[in-house]
Amino acid sequence: MADRYEDPQRVDLRVHVGDLILRNPVMPASGCFAIEYREALDLNRLGALVIKSVSPKSRAGNPTPRVAETHGGMLNSIGIPSKGLEYFRASVLPPYTAYDTPVVVSISADTAEEFAAACAEVSLPEVAAIEANISCPNLEADGMAFAMAPETTYRAISAIRRCTQHPVWAKLTPNAANVAAVAKAAEEAGADAVVMGNTVLGMAIDVRTRKPKLGNVMGGLSGPAIKPIALRMVHQCHRAVRIPVIGCGGIATAEDALEFMLAGASAVQVGTASFIDPGVMQKIIDGLQAYCEQEGIAHLRELTGAVQLDRQLTDRWLRFAQQSG
Amino acid sequence: MNAIVCEPAVATNAGCAARVASYHCEVMEHRWVNARYKYLRLHAQAPLARITRCGQFYQLRCPVSERQQPFLLRPMSVYGTGPEEGTIEFLYNVTGVGTRALAELPVGGTMEIVGPLGNTFGFDPAYQRILVVARGVGLATMAPLVREAGNNGVAVTALMSARSPADLMREEFLRGVEAQVHSVYDSDGSSAVERIEILLRELIETQALQAVYTCGSHRLLMLLQRVLADYPGIRGEVAMEQRMACGMGVCLSCVRLFDCGKEKGGKQDMQFLRVCREGPVFPISTVVGEVEFG
DSSP, X not given: OHHHHHOGGGSBOOEEETTEEESSSEEEOTTSOOGGGGGTSOGGGXXXXXXXXXXXXXXXXXXXXXXXXXXXXXXXXXXXXXXXXHHIIIIIHHHHTTSSSOEEXXXXXXXXXXXXXXXXXXXXXXXXXXXXXXXSBOGGGTTOBGGGSHHHHHHHHHHHHTTOOSOEEEEEOTTSSOHHHHHHHHHHTTOSEEEEOOOEEEEOEETTTTEESSTTSEEEEESGGGHHHHHHHHHHHHHHOSSOEEEESSOOSHHHHHHHHXXXXXXXXXXXXHHHOTTHHHHHHHHHHHHHHHHTXXXXXXXXXXXXXXXXXXXXXXXXXXXXO | OOOXXXXXXXXXXXXXXXXXXXXXXXXEEEEESSSXXXXXXXXXXXXXXXXXXXXXXXXXXXXXXXXXXXOSOEEEEOOEEOSSTTEEEEEEEOOSHHHHHHHTOOTTOEEEEEEEESOOOOOOTTOSEEEEEEEXXXXXXXXXXXXXHHHTTOEEEEEEEESSGGGOOHHHHHTTOOEEEEXXXXXXXXXXXXXXXXXXXXXXXXXXXSEEEEXXXXXXXXXXXXXXXXXXXXXXXXXXXXXXXSSSSSSOOSEEEEEEEEOTTSOEEEEEEETTTTOSEEEGGGBOOSSOOO
């Protein structure tokens, strides 16, 4: 047995996300990754490359300051600046496709129809999957994000499904009241996977100037501060749907990634942690490798959903507790 | 001659083979230079002096203490490098959570820094004389430029603005380079914009300047933009600041609006550029200063 662990090639880090096979489960979270990271990382060693959301309409983005630090995390209100799809296809996408790593294009749009048309337009041979960022505001529903409710999620994802043969990942928001129901709606509408989750809506104020710390007043909280929330939601989604769940929210170490896999994630996205260390994704991959070697795990994907739950625990506890006065 | 550069800073990346990395550094020296500023000298087992160019910055992972818990890295201009290959220096104003945490770092302690990041000052060793206009912590950003001018026999005129003589940090700025220094202060009113304008125009008229650089004051920047518009032959550059997260051009937090000149149709080409990536150094003429956000 011993030599098996000495040969790193023997550990299989590959994971499946629907029909896609990724060399390992680690990929960037949309918005926290751009081609500039090739200066700090070997992009051929990541599981997938997820590009920052592009919207069909040109947008300037939100006012500055767009970022504020919080305890154990950060708030951002970047606002998805975009130069449109034509510019995206001509200038943004090509450098990502030069790597031997699946490219995931993230789409943001204002209406279900706009979503569908944009997804059709990026259903290119060099694109491995489309992530529908339905966490962004839906202009048909008073700016409420599509993924806030099962009905709007279903509408957006089914409109997209009709327009593309590409794998579609639905990026859900932790701001929804019932993420399991939203995940189920995405599955029923034909999504190939759900990405759980995104930033948690938050706010911060400078008490000296009495101004909000973000130009946009409110913004998305990310980083270790939200990890337990995201982990819980991944687990809820895992229990609710049969399609793969991609975990996202505060992952900064291999241990974090393993936690998400045990909770039910097939793969993970790393966002804010890259801002603290642009090389962190490689360190997470190396950490997963080391964990598998130490624990004697031949196939990392076996960990998905492998959290050990004791379903009789509550019953036993209640019987035990009855002994008390 | 002052070609407007709004394209991504290709020169920085192509000309600099160094990749961005996180460097583990040891604190060699860390002391107050006056009531508000601290000097920090770090050493890494890497040729930081060789890979770091004039005007670039690093992102510092400030230590977390009981009182200060910075989460994001802090972008900081390089104050100096060398003489040892692994030596890098910073000069900073102790002002917020990050810098207060940094100020507690003991000599012999360690810290991670990520870089080098950003573009560089446009400097030509064939210049005869440059003018540097500094205020506050801006002098730390321009100190490597002063040194480079000194090393290349380029004469330096320095216009230094400060609250009072105690805040000037003249020696910290020049670090032994000979320069013609004009100091102005808030305390005696000599730093008023209208008075500086007279001085600036006089310097430009009487000295054969090839380039003007500034950092640290939006007011001085706007004044320079106005004055230099009358002297299109002089290169004018500013090192800008903005709230950042990633420092590498990824997150789009640190954008500012720039006027990149006329498009083919005659329309002004206004673009949001990333201070961390297309900058921090920009042509003074491109800065849009009417509205200040954060």
